[in-house]
């Protein structure tokens with residue numbers, strides 16, 4: 001079945017004030033979601049996005065402490081009332097109250113075997129949890145004298161790709177470091193996603209060099225819309241996020257971009273831009289599967 005793709009408005013919340021107190025973080029996130037849902041005076045958003053790790057400080061020592069059980073299994077009924085995650089409950093409630101699709105950034109998630117994941121949850125306008133994505137590629141880097149970070153100290157990587165149909169677009173999900181792996185974006189685009197969304201938190205070393213470059217590259221090489229949503233920069237925190245949440249169109253144009261502070265960025269996603277890009281630069285029909293494999297055949 002072909003997914004409907006129609007114009008819609010996207011709002012990215014570059015959330016600030018993420019501190020050590022989870023209840024405060026959830027309260028603040030809820031308040032800014034309610035504000036984002038009011039719109040920018042022109043249009044109300046159809047879809048709101050939060051950043052990576054919006055309910056806890058970002059760092060491997062924090063993940064197990066803040067982790068919550070979610071227990072979502074794709075294709076199986078999910079009862080929010082039975083859910084033990086206070087973050088999931090807050091997100092579900094506010095999605096329903098605002099009648100808006102909501103991509104709940106990411107939160108540390110624990111499973112029944114004691115494994116911890118960095119997990120994105122997605123809600124429909126009735127508050128149902130409809131999809132999750134566990135960060136597949138863990139952020140383990142060491143740039144001497146600049147930044148060392150090892151998510152794998154406490155996290156386990158996810159083992160599946162995640163796409164969902166919002167009724168107005170098919171959306172592919174990744175979390176932060178996942179954007180560095182073009183295969184994930186390529187598979188999502190070849191399987192019909194129109195928009196790729198990455199809650200993320202690049203840093204002051206890699207952010208200035210790679211955040212925009214990777215976002216525009218994933219958009220241009222797959223001829224899709226790409227959106228990256230960061231926390232605001234907080235120089236009193238242990239991890240300094242780059243910020244600059246942005247929305248990029250299939251031609252690589254930046255439709256909206258935040259600075260470093262807390263901010264809501266809105267953009268209208270126009271399907272016509274995707275179609276005219278693909279008609280004008282027809283790479284989607286020029287591929288040489290006699291020379292290399294067709295990743296759209298990847299079993300999902």
Ligand SMILES: NC(=O)CC(=O)C(=O)O
Pocket residue numbers: 139175176177178180200201202203206207210
């Ligand atoms: N924080 C991440 O997962 C990724 C990142 O900061 C980078 O790739 O750089």
